[in-house]
Amino acid sequence: MEACTVSKEIAILGVGMHPWGKWGRSFIDYGVIAARAALADAGVDWRAVQFVSGAATIRNGYPGQVAGATFAQALGWQGAQVNTSYAACASGSQALAAARSKILAGECELALVIGADTTPKGFLAPAKGERPDDPDWVRFRLGVTNPTYFALYARRRMALYGDTVEDFAQVKIKNSEHGYENPNARYRKRFTAAEVAASPMVANPLRLMDICATSDGAAALVVSSLDYARRVGRAAAPRIAAISTVTPTFASATIEMPDIATDSAVAAEPHSFRAALPVKAYEEAGIGPSEVSVAEVYDLSTALELDWMEDLQLCARGEAAALLRSGATRIGGRIPVNPSGGLACFGEAVPAQALAQVCELTWQLRGQAGARQVDGARVGVTANQGLFGHGSTVIVKR
Amino acid sequence: MNAKTERPFLEGWFAQDADGAHLIGARCTSCGTYYFPRQTRFCRNPACEGEQFEDTPLSRRGRLWSYTDACYQPPEPYVASDPYVPFAIAAVELDREKMIVLGPVVQGVDVSALEVGMPMELVIETLSETPTERHLTWKWKPAP
Numbered sequence: 001m002e003a004c005t006v007s008k009e010i011a012i013l014g015v016g017m018h019p020w021g022k023w024g025r026s027f028i029d030y031g032v033i034a035a036r037a038a039l040a041d042a043g044v045d046w047r048a049v050q051f052v053s054g055a056a057t058i059r060n061g062y063p064g065q066v067a068g069a070t071f072a073q074a075l076g077w078q079g080a081q082v083n084t085s086y087a088a089c090a091s092g093s094q095a096l097a098a099a100r101s102k103i104l105a106g107e108c109e110l111a112l113v114i115g116a117d118t119t120p121k122g123f124l125a126p127a128k129g130e131r132p133d134d135p136d137w138v139r140f141r142l143g144v145t146n147p148t149y150f151a152l153y154a155r156r157r158m159a160l161y162g163d164t165v166e167d168f169a170q171v172k173i174k175n176s177e178h179g180y181e182n183p184n185a186r187y188r189k190r191f192t193a194a195e196v197a198a199s200p201m202v203a204n205p206l207r208l209m210d211i212c213a214t215s216d217g218a219a220a221l222v223v224s225s226l227d228y229a230r231r232v233g234r235a236a237a238p239r240i241a242a243i244s245t246v247t248p249t250f251a252s253a254t255i256e257m258p259d260i261a262t263d264s265a266v267a268a269e270p271h272s273f274r275a276a277l278p279v280k281a282y283e284e285a286g287i288g289p290s291e292v293s294v295a296e297v298y299d300l301s302t303a304l305e306l307d308w309m310e311d312l313q314l315c316a317r318g319e320a321a322a323l324l325r326s327g328a329t330r331i332g333g334r335i336p337v338n339p340s341g342g343l344a345c346f347g348e349a350v351p352a353q354a355l356a357q358v359c360e361l362t363w364q365l366r367g368q369a370g371a372r373q374v375d376g377a378r379v380g381v382t383a384n385q386g387l388f389g390h391g392s393t394v395i396v397k398r
Numbered sequence: 399m400n401a402k403t404e405r406p407f408l409e410g411w412f413a414q415d416a417d418g419a420h421l422i423g424a425r426c427t428s429c430g431t432y433y434f435p436r437q438t439r440f441c442r443n444p445a446c447e448g449e450q451f452e453d454t455p456l457s458r459r460g461r462l463w464s465y466t467d468a469c470y471q472p473p474e475p476y477v478a479s480d481p482y483v484p485f486a487i488a489a490v491e492l493d494r495e496k497m498i499v500l501g502p503v504v505q506g507v508d509v510s511a512l513e514v515g516m517p518m519e520l521v522i523e524t525l526s527e528t529p530t531e532r533h534l535t536w537k538w539k540p541a542p
Contacts, residue, residue, distance in 0.1 A: 155464045203468065
């Protein structure tokens with residue numbers, strides 16, 4: 001007898017965001033506004049939510065580190081179960097994964113997932129004090145910032161595949177055209193190649209316009225069991241088909257933030273972490289890269305978007321720039337990448353960003369993305385990566 | 399003469415001997431995996447339960463995996479000179495250890511002098527200075 005397969009899918013009933021920017025308000029305000037937007041979008045009363053899953057922000061004190069409870073209190077304590085997840089840039093996906101586990105385990109039917117942040121200006125810097133045991137302290141002491149790593153990857157692409165700085169600029173230009181149409185984006189301006197080339201060099205070969213900013217912002221999702229979705233007449237709602245939050249596999253062969261050295265691959269095969277994240281998601285969803293209609297990837301830099309396209313297997317290794325040049329990754333092309341405008345137009349709001357990716361895919365799959373709409377979008381995929389072996393890929397389908 | 403005291407910015411991470419500068423790594427005595435920074439407790443190879451390590455000098459030379467520079471002054475704890483002087487940064491692949499190690503590039507060598515794949519060697523140079531002290535670090539330098 002064939003083993004029966006249990007669906008691992010959950011429904012996305014509602015999505016909401018607080019626009020990205022530098023608003024000078026508390027992350028709690030942004031989170032509540034996004035949560036209320038998601039609840040309204042779902043047609044769900046806050047008091048019916050059984051599980052609140054928050055993505056933590058580490059720069060906003062104790063309330064940020066217990067974000068789930070902070071949002072629950074701000075929305076009005078109503079006795080829901082609560083969770084807070086921290087996983088750097090993948091925090092939102094981890095919070096979503098917690099909600100999915102609760103739902104699939106039958107411990108709740110309806111969950112609210114929230115991520116929000118208020119970020120400082122400039123480089124993200126480490127905590128104070130002399131801490132030689134902390135790799136984050138060591139690398140900043142040496143002058144190695146986040147753009148250092150983005151630039152190392154970008155230069156590597158140029159040397160290996162012949163990518164050019166003009167290619168990188170084209171990523172910015174494409175994403176700025178996409179984000180121009182997005183009311184939640186922080187930067188809504190169409191950039192030209194000349195403007196990108198005239199922006200100051202930050203970390204050769206990357207210029208200021210190649211590197212994403214840090215922003216305030218919030219995103220929230222209302223998710224439920226498929227059974228609940230059917231009962232409330234939302235059987236056709238987009239579904240989460242997979243969430244991958246795997247760790248790297250030793251020996252991790254790419255130099256990663258915040259480390260100053262890779263694993264040594266003398267006793268184990270070298271592995272790519274970025275490439276491993278989508279593999280688990282595609283397997284879990286039973287969906288292949290050729291079925292993907294639209295992708296939201298973590299363009300911390302313009303060049304990194306090209307790396308992600310290859311890691312998501314949207315094209316062969318080394319061919320992302322050619323795909324970009326062909327126009328395939330623009331809205332209207334074969335496989336649009338970052339129709340939201342991506343981090344290029346949003347800037348990074350760490351705990352909200354992975355959820356914002358899922359919000360965009362949900363709008364795309366519902367056909368509600370307005371001028372950003374990818375025609376006939378059926379399967380969307382996200383990718384992101386942060387510090388300390390965290391990253392995620394989420395697959396959304398309808 | 400008021401010579402400044404010289405000290406490594408991190409104790410026990412690198413050294414200089416008659417043959418030149420080297421990083422001080424550790425090697426798992428069970429599976430042979432190298433570590434930098436040194437690892438002395440548990441081997442991170444999931445197939446190895448090694449808890450014994452020997453300190454070992456890492457290769458002084460490697461090939462340039464990639465490179466960049468820091469055009470803007472990095473935030474603290476970086477200690478900048480006044481005025482700030484941009485510097486290049488190298489990621490160098492060590493053949494024997496099969497690992498990549500980051501480091502600043504020596505003063506006076508900017509990205510225009512660098513090329514992926516070129517041989518690099520380790521040297522010790524000043525990272526930062528105070529009125530009384532000079533803090534030393536490892537740096538990468540194009541090798542002949």
